[in-house]
Amino acid sequence: MIEAEIYTALTEIFHEVFDDDAIVLKPELTAKDVKGWDSYKMVNIIIAVEERFGIKTRTQEIDKLQRVGDFVKLIEAKTAPRP
Amino acid sequence: MSLSGLYWLPSDPDWPAKVKAVERDKPVAWDSLVALANAKLDFIRTERLDTCLRGAFGTEPPKGLATKPVRLALLASSTVAHLQPALRVAALRRGIHLTIYEADYGQYLQELLDADSGLHKFKPNTVLFALDARHLTSGADVAADAPQADAIFNETVDKLASCWRIARESFRCPVLQQTVLPVLPPVMGSNEHRTPGSPQALVARLNAALRGLAEQEGVSLLAIDEHVRADGTRSWHDPVLWHRAKQEISPAAAPLYGDLVARLLAAQQGLSAKCLVLDLDNTIWGGVIGDDGLEGIELGQGSAVGEAFIAFQDYARQLMRRGVILAVCSKNDEANALAPFEQHPEMLLKKTDIAMFVANWQDKASNIRAIARDLNIGLDSLVFADDNPFERNLVRQELPIVKVPELPEDAALYAECIADAGYFEGLAITDEDRDKTQLYRANRERDTLKAEATDITSYLRGLDMQLVWRRFDKVGMTRTVQLINKTNQFNLTTRRYTDEDVVALMNDRRGFGLQLRLIDRFGDNGIIAIVIGRMQDGGDLLIDTWLMSCRVLGRQVEEATLNLVAQEACRLGARRLIGEYIPTSKNSMVAKHYDRLGFAALDAGPDGRTSWVLDLAGFAAADIFITMVDGDAASRSEGAAQKVGA
Numbered sequence: 001m002i003e004a005e006i007y008t009a010l011t012e013i014f015h016e017v018f019d020d021d022a023i024v025l026k027p028e029l030t031a032k033d034v035k036g037w038d039s040y041k042m043v044n045i046i047i048a049v050e051e052r053f054g055i056k057t058r059t060q061e062i063d064k065l066q067r068v069g070d071f072v073k074l075i076e077a078k079t080a081p082r083p
Numbered sequence: 084m085s086l087s088g089l090y091w092l093p094s095d096p097d098w099p100a101k102v103k104a105v106e107r108d109k110p111v112a113w114d115s116l117v118a119l120a121n122a123k124l125d126f127i128r129t130e131r132l133d134t135c136l137r138g139a140f141g142t143e144p145p146k147g148l149a150t151k152p153v154r155l156a157l158l159a160s161s162t163v164a165h166l167q168p169a170l171r172v173a174a175l176r177r178g179i180h181l182t183i184y185e186a187d188y189g190q191y192l193q194e195l196l197d198a199d200s201g202l203h204k205f206k207p208n209t210v211l212f213a214l215d216a217r218h219l220t221s222g223a224d225v226a227a228d229a230p231q232a233d234a235i236f237n238e239t240v241d242k243l244a245s246c247w248r249i250a251r252e253s254f255r256c257p258v259l260q261q262t263v264l265p266v267l268p269p270v271m272g273s274n275e276h277r278t279p280g281s282p283q284a285l286v287a288r289l290n291a292a293l294r295g296l297a298e299q300e301g302v303s304l305l306a307i308d309e310h311v312r313a314d315g316t317r318s319w320h321d322p323v324l325w326h327r328a329k330q331e332i333s334p335a336a337a338p339l340y341g342d343l344v345a346r347l348l349a350a351q352q353g354l355s356a357k358c359l360v361l362d363l364d365n366t367i368w369g370g371v372i373g374d375d376g377l378e379g380i381e382l383g384q385g386s387a388v389g390e391a392f393i394a395f396q397d398y399a400r401q402l403m404r405r406g407v408i409l410a411v412c413s414k415n416d417e418a419n420a421l422a423p424f425e426q427h428p429e430m431l432l433k434k435t436d437i438a439m440f441v442a443n444w445q446d447k448a449s450n451i452r453a454i455a456r457d458l459n460i461g462l463d464s465l466v467f468a469d470d471n472p473f474e475r476n477l478v479r480q481e482l483p484i485v486k487v488p489e490l491p492e493d494a495a496l497y498a499e500c501i502a503d504a505g506y507f508e509g510l511a512i513t514d515e516d517r518d519k520t521q522l523y524r525a526n527r528e529r530d531t532l533k534a535e536a537t538d539i540t541s542y543l544r545g546l547d548m549q550l551v552w553r554r555f556d557k558v559g560m561t562r563t564v565q566l567i568n569k570t571n572q573f574n575l576t577t578r579r580y581t582d583e584d585v586v587a588l589m590n591d592r593r594g595f596g597l598q599l600r601l602i603d604r605f606g607d608n609g610i611i612a613i614v615i616g617r618m619q620d621g622g623d624l625l626i627d628t629w630l631m632s633c634r635v636l637g638r639q640v641e642e643a644t645l646n647l648v649a650q651e652a653c654r655l656g657a658r659r660l661i662g663e664y665i666p667t668s669k670n671s672m673v674a675k676h677y678d679r680l681g682f683a684a685l686d687a688g689p690d691g692r693t694s695w696v697l698d699l700a701g702f703a704a705a706d707i708f709i710t711m712v713d714g715d716a717a718s719r720s721e722g723a724a725q726k727v728g729a
Contacts, residue, residue: 016099016127019134040165043328047335048127059323 001053001079006072013048017041027069053079089338091488091504092123093479099128102135111139113148118483120176126169126334129341133168136175144180147690149571149668151579152180153348156207156254158191158246160218162329169341176342177349178463195249203253209348210250211259211305212243215331216266219289220282225270227280235280236288240296247302255583257351259344260297262290262308264331266320301582303510305343307332313503314339346508352579353569356486356506357460359402360451362469363413363420363442367399367432368392369494373419383429391495396431398498403436407507408458410439412450412467414474417442447474448481459633461571461669466506468497511561525605526634543639543708546603550643553714555589555596562610563598566630570613571669574630575662575676593618594627595651599644600714601635611635614648616655624648624657629676642705645680649702659696666691 007025014023018036031037042062049071050056055078065071095101098119105115116139119132144152153174157163167183174181184205186194191212194202222235243260250258267283269275275284290308297304311319319336332340349355364371369381369388381389403409409432413420420442424434434440439457441450447469455462463484469475475487488504490497501507529546555563560582567580588596594617601608612635615628626648631640652660662677664670674693678684682695 013127016131019131039328043165043324043330044127044130044334047324047333051125051335057323059326062327 001076003072003076006053006075006079009052010049010068010072010075013045013052017044017048025068027067027072029068030066049075055079088125089123089342090491091500092121093475093487093489095122098122098124099131102131106135106138111135113140113145116140116175117178120172121483123489124172124338126337129172129338130168132172132175136171140180142182147668148178148180150177150179150354151208151352152182153209154182154184154205154207155344155348156202156205156210156250157183157185157213158195158202158210158250159186159213159215160189160191161215161325161331162188163213163332165328165330165334166213166332166337166340169337170344171341173338173341173345174348177345177354179345179348179352179354181345181348192246195246195253198253207254208256209259209351210254210256211261211344212246212250213261213305214243214263216263216282216286217331219263220267220285223282223285224280225278225282229279232279232285236285236292239285239289240292243293244296244300247300251301251583255581257581258300258302259305259347260293260302261305262293264311264316264320265290265308266316266322266325266331303347305347307340307343310339310343342505346505347510350508350510351568353565353571354463355508356407356466357464358408358410358438358454358458358466359399359501359507360410360412360454360465360467361399362467362471362474363411363415363423365470365494366468366490366497367396368423368427368430372423373415377422377426380423380427382423382427388494389429391493391497393429393431395494395497398501400431400436402501402507405509408438408460409436410454410458410465411437411441412447412454413442414444414447415442446477446481448478451478451482451485459572459636466501466504468501470494511565522606522608522634525608528605529603540708546605546638546708548638548709549602549712550640550647550709551600551602551712551714551717552647553598553600555585555598557589559598559610560585563596563613566610566613566632567628570630570632571667572633572672573636574628574667574670575626575673576628576665577667577670578628580628588615591617593655595655597647597651599640599647601638601640601709608632608635612640612644614644616648616652618655618657619661622656622658623661624652624655624659626660626662629662639705639707639709641676641680642707643709643711646704646707647711649697649699649704653699657699659698661685662695662697664693664695 011025014025015021018034018041023034046057046062053075055075057074061074065074102119105111105119116136124132163185167185170183171181184202184207186202194200219239222238224231224235227235247258247260263286265286267286269283270281271278275281276287278284293304319332321333324330324333361367369392370379372380381392383389383393399409421434423430424432439454441454443450451465451467452462455465462482466486466488467478468488468490470490478485479487486506488500490500553559563585564580564582571577585596588594594615597614598610599612601611612631613628614626617625617627619625649660662682664674664676666674677695682697685694685696687693
């Protein structure tokens with residue numbers, strides 16, 4: 001999946017989870033920048049992402065995420081076609 | 084098919100826009116929220132709707148709600164905050180307003196024991212114990228031998244039972260116990276039970292024991308272990324989330340979990356569906372009887388499709404035999420529609436299994452309305468099963484309160500779909516349930532006699548009716564509580580009572596609870612009416628509750644009951660009877676009940692409540708064609724006769 005597609009799908013998820021259509025996802029965005037982005041919402045985002053992209057994330061991978069850009073890279077790597 | 088997707092609910096592409104529209108319209112309408120809750124929702128949409136619901140009806144239920152608001156104490160040993168939105172939305176789906184109290188993390192036992200705790204201040208009217216597998220097996224020791232494992236098991240079970248008792252005694256309300264999620268890994272394998280001390284073996288043993296124990300203690304179960312079996316442990320539980328957030332139940336499974344709980348809450352109030360309305364062509368047989376003919380339809384052994392339809396018929400019969408009424412609503416010529424019932428050798432459902440058979444060319448919504456009217460049940464107690472999406476959508480649009488499942492395309496999955504949707508959730512089965520088809524068939528025979536009799540008097544006389552009355556007793560308790568909680572139409576005050584309340588009345592010398600059974604020449608109608616009277620200061624007897632099954636309307640049971648109430652009131656020394664009418668959205672048929680019986684108007688409240696008075700000194704018992712039988716006295720003399728005989 002290319003980066004732009006991931007951003008589009010991820011934006012939809014954020015809009016639904018936070019019920020806010022004004023959220024614009026950028027690579028440097030962090031949890032501090034979005035109102036209500038706590039650990040509870042993070043669990044919801046992870047599950048929605050796993051369902052949407054058909055992937056499974058690992059505890060360690062999630063713990064390493066700092067910014068939205070990291071999340072997109074993780075999704076990109078997980079959805080990349082295997083050789 | 085993933086259960087956690089609530090696949091039987093219709094999905095609505097316009098849902099997000101509709102939520103926004105509902106929110107814009109202030110004040111937010113409860114009914115619009117109920118409609119939004121009746122679409123297929125994932126956990127994110129569930130949370131979205133919950134935000135909207137809490138904004139509009141946070142802790143205050145809307146005024147004039149026909150259902151009883153539920154105050155649920157959620158007593159858990161791990162994180163359950165993420166399940167709350169799904170619980171509220173699933174209750175909303177059934178028109179119930181739910182307020183939840185969640186005990187502080189890991190504090191459920193302390194809060195139960197402390198009379199000053201938030202839990203006690205909350206005053207729940209239902210308690211749900213949602214204890215996770217790791218908590219319940221914390222005492223397990225893999226190396227334990229059988230006697231040691233037994234001791235651990237017994238200790239756990241005793242702890243549970245004492246929690247239930249404390250909850251019951253403190254709150255005098257129904258207690259629900261969630262069965263244990265089988266999420267722990269085995270240490271042996273298939274023969275795990277040979278390691279009696281293993282946590283997984285303990286969970287299996289607990290789940291088996293909970294059935295009997297709950298029965299003994301009067302607790303109802305939330306059998307999530309059964310649902311996990313159907314849906315797969317992995318769709319309910321994610322070990323990653325357990326370690327991240329101590330969520331034993333994954334947020335993705337929350338909508339289903341909420342729905343399972345709400346079914347029980349609805350069943351407690353008698354809101355479960357009562358009647359399954361079946362389409363015919365491609366719903367209970369394959370093909371179109373009008374085109375394909377008796378030989379052409381697919382039904383019965385010989386083809387996979389034919390067997391699938393038989394299996395669905397078999398499931399419908401099983402539902403019928405436990406008390407669900409069956410009806411048919413089909414677009415067909417009646418003669419064609421009846422032909423398989425009368426002539427097809429493989430047909431499992433018989434004409435006599437169907438309480439109401441409607442086959443014509445009118446639209447299905449009108450026909451379904453007629454079925455509800457003729458069977459004397461609310462439209463909200465109907466489930467309509469039809470393979471045709473067009474008909475389903477039409478009925479949903481015209482009659483949004485009728486439940487219309489999205490039947491899967493394969494007939495082999497029909498029965499599962501009806502079961503998964505949980506429309507007919509039941510808490511107890513009574514003799515009346517088992518005989519219900521017989522009851523409705525006898526009713527039809529009575530109607531025939533009615534048509535033959537020239538006037539109503541000779542008809543009633545010809546019925547040879549006996550009204551057998553008894554005070555509330557343990558034997559009749561299940562049926563008494565069932566009637567108190569599910570009768571909506573002929574119900575003067577719609578007060579709902581629990582087992583505990585009924586027991587309290589058995590021992591109350593300043594009041595009475597009466598159960599009335601009607602027998603006639605066509606059979607036993609079972610317990611059909613309940614009256615509760617309470618003495619007030621000053622010689623008034625208040626009729627706290629008066630309810631009756633609509634099956635026996637127009638048969639002088641009302642008059643006979645009044646004669647009985649007057650007699651019992653006099654026995655308690657009353658001089659006047661006071662009757663009340665409290666209006667709900669469903670009981671307008673009894674607004675004039677006391678007026679008809681000769682009571683004088685006493686008072687009227689702003690909310691439509693009225694109260695009525697009858698002076699007992701001037702009361703003359705009405706002349707009726709019903710013989711009154713004192714059931715308690717009859718059993719006493721029977722008992723005495725047996726003693727003499729022995």
